[in-house]
Each structure stands twice: as structure tokens, then as C-alpha cells.
Amino acid sequence: MPQLQQYPEAIAPLYTLLDTTAGITHVRINRAARSLIIGYQPQTITDRQIAASIAQFCQSLSPEPTTCAIPGSPRVAPALTNSSAANGLITLVGDALDSLWLPVLAASLGGLSRVPRLAMLHQVARLVLVVTALPIAQRAVQSVVQQRRLNIDCLDFLALSLSMAQGKVITPAMVIVLHELGDTIREQTARSTEVRTADLMDAIGHFAWVKRDKDQPPEQVPSDRVQIGDTVVVYPGEQIPVDGTVLRGEATIDQQGLTGEAMPVVRGSGTGVLASTLVRSGKLEICAERVGAQTRAAVSIELLKKAPVHDTRMANYAEAIADRLILPSLLLAALILITTRDPARAAAILTLDFVTGIRVSMPTAFLGALNHTTRHGILVRSGRTLEQLAEVDTIVFDKTGTLTQGLITVAKIEVVNGSLSEERLLQLAAAAEQRLTHPVAEAIVDCAQQRGLTIPTRSQWSYEVGLGVTAEVEGQEVWVGSARFLEQSGVDWGHVFGDWPQNKNNHGADSQSRGQEIYVACDRQFQGVLHYTDPLRAESDRLIHTLQEQYGIEVY
Template sequence: MVGYQIVHRNLYRMRISIPRLAEDAEYADKLQRLLETLELVSNFRINLKAKSLAVEFSYEATVTALATMENKVLAAIQQAHHLDIEDALLCPTAVKSPEIDYWERLGPSAISLGLSFGALIGLPFPGFLMTGAVLFAAVPVFQRAMAGIQTDKQLNIDFLDALAVSLHAYNNNFFAPSFMLGLIEGGEVIRDLTARGSERASLDLLDCLGKYARVERDGKEVEILVKEIVEGDRVIVYPGDQIPIDGYIVRGTGLIDQCKLTGESVPVTRRSGEEVFASTLLVDGQLCILTERTGSNTRAGIIVTLMQSAPVHDTRVENYAAMIANQAVVPTLLTGIGVGLASGDLSRAIALLTLDLGTGIRVSVPTTILSALTYAARNGVFIRSGRAIEILAKIDTVVFDKTGTLTQGHAGVTGIKVTESQVAPAEILALAATAEQGLTHPV
């Protein structure tokens, strides 16, 4: 365990004394690399001779985010003791989604659009090449249309798009379907990118808990990987450590910061027999905890699972738009056939097929909802689904169960009122600041 003492702290700055900095340069290097991964840390200084770490946080951060970052700084002090340099560089601050293959998603439509534009300005591209490029770029649309027929037993918007692309290619009109495919696939990629951003912002409750934990085995304290902890293990937690499991205290008393899990800014005292939870931080004391739940079964893990499975696209406006759009497929198809037969002009029939009522909403609504979820998560608010955001429009009263949800948890001067007119408020503030110098008490 690495010993430390918080010497000074205010809302956007904290200074910590860490004796180990003066005697272990490798530890200081690992700590520096860990601190560099924290997003809201705007600046930090490690002074080896003074055995001191000074951290400054971004002024744009919310109070909840600041409290979370303080916990991560204290956790990094302990984690640097265990991690290799490579591990420090790779310590995750978010759950990473699989990377989007931009070439696979956008490459075919981009090539098709480029060839179509070239043909439009007179370049002599052969017709079979143009047709092949357009149809190849439309493969994802064909797949979604076939899935709608096989799974939902109905003709959907993608069926109209696939039919319009095929008829355009048959009519040797290549630019319009290429441009349409670019818009459709580009919209899908934008939606996926926003979804990945939402995951990065919201799924950090179990991040950087540390790779190792101390447990009692056969009467001895041993260090094991966190993932190797099993139900019934007795986990030993020291000040500055994040609790890696849910369980009950069997020995010790500790001051625990639960802000990351509950939003409560004031640490709570927990004693023998009381329950504690993963992702919370032990500020003071030493605990021996009997493991009840680990990993995704902990309370923090359940929250992460819920956020991962959140039905983002389950919104009333999107469902309504999709329903109306799908109901309009057959009438649009019949109208297009009628216009084509009456006019004898295939281009007019195709023009009606491209009247897609659902694609715009299908892309814009999820993107908007995901952006809202991302912004809320960055400010410490986890919203279950897109439908919940829509319901917020009908809310006229919000009930909070505790004051800690609303207060900042940091004392500060909000105003100065004088009783003697000959004494200026600035003078009183200067006297108070002089008296406060050298004191570490938060008030």
C-alpha cells in the first residue's frame, strides 16, 4: 500500500503528499503515465524532492465529474504501485467498442459515387462497370431488405431503396442511386459513431479498479488478480483503494466515498456487518470484506449491463415514423407502378420510389438520443433508454431523496455582508484569507 496525505484541496485543485515519490523514481514515472490518461485533469506536477503531487482539474467539469476524478487520482496513487509501464499506458478509462471499418462501410458507395460522377461529366466508363459498382455498393441495403422479408414478413423501406437502386441501374442512371447510397450508409455510420461515443462516456463504473486485490488465504494476506476473486473470499482494502467487490464488512471501520455509485458527495462511515459496494473508494480506515458478488454481478456491474443493453432506439417518435414509413411502402409501390404504366416513363416511376419517409428519421432520431445520453453520462446522469428522454417532456415535478444529490459537497464563500460601513468586503476577505493560510481543514 502506498501512503499519502491530502495536504490541500479545493473544488478545482488538490495537493497530495506521497513520501514514496522521493525514493522511487519508477513509481513516479508510472504515476505520471496513469494521470495522463485522466481526461478532466488539466494539469499536474510531481515534485520528487518535496514528495508532492499537485493536480488541477478542468474548470468546465461538473461537480459530480470532479468528485469522480478525485477518486481516480487517489486510485492511481495505489495502482501505480502494481502496474508495469506498459499497463499504465493501457489503463482503460472507458469500455472500447469494436472499431468501425470505414472502408468496408463507406468504400463501395464512395467508389460508386466517384465513378458515377465521372460518367456524368463524360468520362468513358463501360456500363457493366458502372452497374456492378452501384449494385455492389447496395449490398447492405439488399441484405436489410431481405432480412425484413424473412424476419418481419413485410416489405420495408430498404425494399423500396433496393428496388429504386436496381431500376436506376437498369435505366443507366447511376449518379442518383450512388448519391442515395452514400447518404444512407453515411447516416448509418454516423449513428454507430454516436453510439460508440455514448458507450465511452457512460460505462466507466468498473474501469481502472486495479488489476490486483489483497485477500486472506489460509490466514495469510496474498495478492491476486481481481478477476480471480470468488464468492466467500475475504478482501483486504486499505485507504485510497477502490473496493473491487460487493460484500459485508467482517472487520474494521472505514470512511467510504460512494459518489461514483450513488451521487452522494459526502463520504459515509461503514462498520462491521454493513454492506459495501464495488467501485466505491475507501478514504480512511482498513476493511476486511466478505465477498458476496463479483464482476458483472455487483451493483456497479448491473448498472453497466443495463446501460449496455439500453434500448436507445426504442423511442415513440422513431417507432411511429418507422411504422408509418413501412405502412407506406405498398401504397408507394402501387403508385409508382401506376404512374409508370400511365406515362410509359420508367424514370417517373422510379422518382416516386425514392420518396422515403423513414430514412431521415431513422438516422436523425437515434443520433439525437445517443448524443443526449452521452452528454448526460459525462455529467454523471445515467439514463436508461431513449423512451425515458421523451417522457421527460411530460415531467413537471422532480423529487430528490437526499440533499447530497443537489449540493456540491465543497464549502465556499458565496458573499460578504459587512455591518460596519468603514470596512470594505475586500478587506474582510483578505483578512480571512490571511488567517486561513497553512490550514488544511475544508471549512
């Protein structure tokens, strides 16, 4: 399949599409070899049906990198990604090229003019330098005429004039390069969040599957054409494009990008769902109640865009120092010019504004910090926000995904029937849960792999959203899921600890530390419990202690 190499972003939706198809037992995709290996049950699905699904997938691939035009294709995640930082860097480079190419050209021509055969380039370099210095001259004149005050542009203009009067090109060109670079970086820190919030608009999705007629399949339409009251169909791996109420179906939804909650939630008929959240498994038909700019995700983005952006206090402080040093610098430069008759020395005083380092380094530092926070999923509005962190006296932590790892792990395995060991119980559970995309299923499989256990192959299996999975493993019928799921399946609880689901809270005093439970039964006999939890980050205790003891910050 050459499409695997041509459209790498389509690998994940293709895997999801095939893995959730009834009758397919396993899927292996090798992008480097451009190969696809599928295991399936001939009595459930034929090779022609699989080939037809793959052919339809390939035909509907969209050249647009943010989406694939098929049911089950993922939209761009609402969480911030490295592309935001990349876009910011591209914008910064573009702005820098716009403002720096003329002074760099002047400096280059000035350097080449030192070659005897290219001496004629010196006049061209001076002409380019004059054009480059015009904006500085305009700002200096406006400051004197309109504002009746001297600013840093006045010093720069005088320094450039003295240097150019001596026939120098490289020195004044480099002065302009430094100043323009500092201004460009500073402007970028002020508007960097605009680039990032624009990327967030992809969270709502570019397309939606709308069902206009009950007897017709859903059709794909642009998200901005979805109307209130439309029935929107969302498949596994897709972002929900609207806020609304579920009409039919049940699905596991990942809301972490919008609410920060690490654990997926189950939504079914009559429950509300939000745009930009991700359907991990299941299928939903949703009645659209808020669309486009009315959705909660879009409102959040708009609030971020409208939030005021302020220059950093350090940058403003540097400008204030520069303004106060203008008059002394002019007087000192005039004194040196009178006493030495050397314009170069006077120009050196005017160029040395004592805050050039701050003008360049401070915006650079803040821009680096903003990009760093973005790469770690934190959206900071401006450099001024970072400065205000020094004034914070209270921090409120939302435990899930903040103080915790946001990654489900198996904390304890509890066998309630001596016929199975912990390892065998884990093997059976991992075999039933393998290739499911639910975080708990992934945690069980990871736990088995970390213990070096061989995970048996499951044959027939059935997954019920929000409840659990039934699978045939090595001739045994295995149930893994909630207590309600096992009860509905007719599992016998009574032979172990009485009625386990009702008495489990009394079974151990450390039930809270063990987290939540998922139950395992084999051949309709209850066999054990897997306790899973979202563990604390290793640095959480030290972080809270440091905030309280060293910085005197109240933590809740």
C-alpha cells in the same frame, strides 16, 4: 522522472502515496518538466527510504491504462466519464465504415469514371453498386415473399434498379449511403447503453490486494480470483473490489459514484463497505462477503444490461408513415413513367419516400442526447426513455448533489475567543488541513485561498481518520476536527460559552442554515468553529418553480 511523461495516469497515485507517507511535508509534481520535488523531515524518514519507495513505484507500473500495480493506486472511477462517449463514437464510426465503404467506393469510382482516361472504372463502379444493393434486394424479396407486404426496401430497390438501368452510379450510391447511415445511427441509439454499462464494470477494479497469511504482505491478484472469506487490503486512492465487513482499520470512503451521496463516510471495524466505492484516506482490511458478479455494483450493472431497449416512438412513427406511402408512391411513379417515358423521374418519386429526413435526423438527435447525458453522469437506457420524460407528472429529488452543488464550502467562520480574528483562525485551520484529500479539508483550504490569505507551512502533523488533524503551525499546536477529537485531545472548552459542544445548538437560531461544524483549537484552547455546507445550485429554485408552474409537475 521520465515515467511522469510516459505514465500520466500514475501521477495521482504517486502523489497520494508520497503525501500520505509519514515524514513527508509537501510534494510537487511537474509533468511537463518530468520533475518531482519532495519536502521531508530527516528525523522521521531518510532520503534513501523515499528513493526506495519511488523506485518500487516505478518498477511496478503497469502498462495497462486502467490501473497501477501498487498499493494506493486508484482504480477506474464508477462514475461515468467522457471515455464512454468516446467509445460510443468509435463504435458508431466502425459500424458506419462497415456499412458505407462499398457505396462510397461505388460513388468514388463513378466520379473518377467521368475522366476520359478512367472511363473503364464505370463498369467496376456498377459491379460494386450491384454488390452493395444485394442486401436491399434480399430484404425486399423477403418482405414480399415471406411477409406478403411491401416495405420501404421495395421502393429503394425499384429506385436503384431504374437508376442503374440508365447507367447512373453516383445517385443510387448516395441513396444507399443515406439509408445505411440512418440505420447505423438508429442501431447505435439502441445499443449505446451497452457500451456505457460495459465501462461500469471497471468500477469493481481489475485487481485486489489479498492477504493470505498474517505474517506475509498482501499479494495482488485479479479481482475475479478473490474468494468469499478472503481478507482484502485497500489502500488510499483505491476502489474497494468487494462487498464485505471491515476487519481492521478505519478510512474515509467516497460513495458518490454508487449511492450519489456527496459527503464521504467513515467506516471502521465491524462496518460494511461496498465494491466500487473509493477510499479517500486510511487503510482497510476487509472480509470479502460478496465478490465479482455478486457485488451490489455488479448487480446494478446487470440490471441495466437486462433492461429492455425499445425503438423511439418517433422512429417507429416514421416507419409507419413510410409503409402507408409505399403504394401511393408506386402508383405515382408508374403514372409518371407511363406519361413521361423518363425512368429518372419515376426513380425520383420512388427515392423521395417523404421520411428520409426523419429516418436520419431522429436517431442522430437521440444519439446526441444520450451522449450529452452520459457526459453529465446520467445513464439513459435508450431514446425511448427520453421520449417518456414527456409523460412524467412527478419528480422526486434527492437533495444532496442534485439540488445542491455536491461541493463542500465554508459558510461561516465563528470565533469564540477574541484573541484570534476570523482570518487567523482560517489560516491556522487551512495550514493544518492542507494537502489532505478530505472534501472538508479541501473546502477550508479553498476558502483561505479565495480570501487571499497566505497559508502557513505546517511542520509535524498527524491525521486521524474520521476525527481530525493535529499540526504544528508557526510554533503553535493546532487541532482541527470533530468535537470528539478535540475532547479526546484534552482541549479546554469551559472558558468560552460554557460547554460548547453540548450548548452549540442553543448558541444560534440559524444553526441549520450554517450547516455542519468543524472545531478549531490552538495550544489546547478552543478558538472557534468553521461551519460548512453543501450549498444549493443557483438554478435549483428556478428549476423547481419552472417544473411546478409551467409543466404542472409535482416536485418532492
